[in-house]
Amino acid sequence: MNARRLENRVAIVTGAGQGVGEGIARRLAQEGATVVVAARRAETGEPVVESIRSAGGQAVCIVTDVSVSESVDACVAETIRQFGRLDVMVHNAFMGGIPHKLEKAQIDKHWTPMSRTGVWASLFCARAAMPHLIASSARPKGEGGGRLILITSPSGxxxxxxxxxxxxxxxxxxxxxxxLAREWGEFGITVNCIGPVAGSPALLTAFDRNPALQQAIEARTPLGRVGDITDDIGSVALFLASDDSSFVTGQTIICDGGSFLGL
Amino acid sequence: MSVKVSGEGALAQVLRDGVHSDTRSAVIVVDLNGENSISSLTELTDTHIDEIYEQPMQRVILALQEAHSTNCERIVVVVPTTGMSGGACYAPQAALAESARILVKSAARQWGSTGITVNAVAVEPHWFSIDANISGPVAIAPRSLSNEVSPVGVVTWLCSEASRDITGQTIVCDGGLWM
Known part of the structure; x- marks a missing residue:
């Protein structure tokens, strides 16, 4: 039996209280990582932790608001205090996405939440994790390797x-x-993105409300379905977190069943 | 017909002086300044993010809305290729460039049914004072063309009636550096 690919590694996954983040957290834990479920609310994060533990994995929940730099810093500091290292930072949390007309869009209502949780938070997570990812990459081969993974979208x-x-x-x-792939290459840290289309709670709710949407998405997707948050999306994150991807950096993997083929 | 060019700096002035059109048009030069590179991400402050990314990006959104409200039929957003290539020590600047470039596609999708075209022109980073010695090379090979490159011609064409069937695109005008 092969050794688990993330044995002894520590990963933070933001927005892991549900959806894609939850799937990634589960998949990394299955391969031996100790996972910090960084969720905005303990009510969503703790059940994921319990589920991972009941499956034999290791996880803790640290309540984190990724739009606030001090909160991200505190999450990383607490991770180091508890586990002594950080190897993988996955920033998935995102807030916003209200349909709108561009000509009528309001900065505060339509843009700021997405900018804060998508753009600012990516920089917060990268900044807070950087010294620990450098330390991880400085470990002997096979015992570490700093990884930053940002969850983007085909819409990006x-x-x-x-x-x-x-x-x-x-x-x-x-x-x-x-x-950052360019900037951190000298340290051996890899930085990559995943662009998923997955069965998140938001998308599944939208399918329930509008079955035609599900049919339309499946019809335009060569593989004929949306992704599973753990087996499909989590497995791509596992690849990018593991030693298997040590020579892959600055890339975006679109994980959507082949719907978008424009890269 | 005059073309409204928004933005500061040498590139905006070159376009202001050189671009003319037969169609009501707006040119938005992204307010990106490569002189404020961040040597290490650990030095990046919230104020940096606000000044380098957030405020200029909000100005792009508002400029697009103004162009729409003044019935412009051609809208062109000018960015450096740094958003596509990335740049060491320029993460927030690259984020700004790519945000603006991809917003062009969203605008093109929403406004196309009314005949408005929205496109991007990506130019050499030096127009935005981005230092290639810091950011790293844009491409794996040298620039294909050796002559001095001006974006006036391609911006003029995208502002014209002749480009009415082109929308949501990025034309790279850098003499064949980024391919």
């Missing part, structure tokens, strides 16, 4: 007709990843 590449300001927030994350 192709734009959005329904939520136009969602796209620039997600596009920024790809540019940040490329920039």
């Amino acid at each position: 590449v192709e734009g959005s007709a329904n939520i136009p300001l969602y796209s620039p927030a997600k596009a920024a994350q790809r540019a940040i990843a490329k920039s």
Whole structure:
């Protein structure tokens, strides 16, 4: 039997109280990582932790508001206090996405929440994690390797007709990843993005309300379905977190069943 | 017909002096200043993010809205290629450039049914004072063309009636550096 790929590694996953973040947290824990479920509310984070533990994994919940730099700093500091290291930082948390007309969009209502949780928070997470990711990469081969993973969206590449300001927030994350990939290469840290289309609670609720939406998405997707948060999206995050991807940096993996083929 | 060019700096002035159009148009030069690079991310403050990314990005959104409200039929957003290539020590600047470039696609999707075209022109980073010695190379090969490159021609075309079938695109005008 192969050793688990993230044995002894410590990962923080923001927005892990539900959806894609939850799936990533579960998948990393399955491969041996100690996972910090960084959730805005303990009511969502703690059940994920309990579920991971009951499956034999290791996890803790640290309540974190990613839009506040001090909260992100405190999450990382508490992770180091409890576990002594941080190898993988996954920033997934995101707030916003209200459909709007661009010409009538209001900065405070339609843009700021997405900018704060998408763009600012990516920089907060990167900044707070940086010294610990450097330390992880300095460990002997096979015992560490700093990884920053940002969860973007296919809309960050192709734009959005329904939520136009969602796209620039997600596009920024790809540019940040490329920039930090260049900047941190000397330390051996890799920085990558995942652009998922997955069965998050928000999307599944939308399907319930509008079955035609589900049919439309499945029809345009070569694999004919949306992704599973753990087996499909979590597994891509696992690849990017593991030693298997040690020569991959500055990239975006679109994980959507082949719906978007424009890269 | 005059073209409204918003933005500061040498590039905005070159476009203000050189671009003319037969169609009501707006050109938005993103307010990106490469002189404020951040040597290490640990030095990045919230104030930096606000000044380098947030405020200029909000100005792009408002400029697009103004262009729409004044019935512009052609809108062109000018950014450096740094958003596509990334740049060491320029993460917030690259984020701004790419946010603006992709917002162009969203605007094109929403406003296309009314005949408005929205496109981006990506130019060499030096127009925005981005130092290639700091950011790292834009591409794996040298620039294809050796002549001095001006974006006036391509911006003029995107502001014209002749480009009415082109929207949501990025034209890279850098002499063949980024491909």
